[in-house]
Amino acid sequence: MKVQRKHMLAAGVAVVAAAAMAVSTGLGFADSAPTAQSVCAGSITFSAEGGAPAATSNQFPVGTTLRVTNLDNDKSAEVTVVGPSGSCVLLNAAAMDLVREPGKNVIRRNVVERLGGAQPGAGQPTQAGDRPGSASPPAARPVTGSACQGAITFFEEAAGPAATSDRFPVGTRLRVTNLDNDRTTTVTVTGPSGSCVLLNSAAMEQIREPGKNLVRNNTVEVLR
Structure with a gap:
């Protein structure tokens, strides 16, 4: 009886441990959610351009939709590339206001995700001066x-x-x-x-x- 009782106790502990693991994993305790892979590296800043939130880029063509997230405050802005610039992503003033912390003009910790639009380099016109989104x-x-x-x-x-x-x-x-x-x-x-x-x-x-x-x-x- 004592041996059988020990086996039953061990089995019960194993069941409880498995249940606890399942609950903790389901609640996100076992693993923290991975950060999305950024399509741009380095800090993000902005231009003085007016208008609705938008961006320019030397990597993505006009019409590409990007999501820019400030990892320091978890604020995000979805922007459309409207022209070329010297940066992978350069926000305009309205887009920067959506994501920046007060008094800061640069976002050092960030993630940029491509949501849709033309693939980089796809469908680009061949005439000089008419390559939206190119460098x-x-x-x-x-x-x-x-x-x-x-x-x-x-x-x-x-x-x-x-x-x-x-x-x-x-x-x-x-x-x-x-x-x-x-x-x-x-x-x-x-x-x-x-x-x-x-x-x-x-x-x-x-x-x-x-x-x-x-x-x-x-x-x-x-x-x-």
């Missing part, structure tokens, strides 16, 4: 010889003039010129971002026109 800017922009293409914007940072980049390694020196006013800044890349070149606020102050947060007509030169 090439409109033909009217005199950016021949520039190491980066598309508009340039900035992020808030209390430091001397500098930049981040998804193309150039830390330590690379770049000369950025605003062709609308011929003002130039020389910056060193200090880290990664989601843009070919993303200036910090001090560098942007050296070249931007008053009241503008975007330098559309520009050239970027690699100094070393």
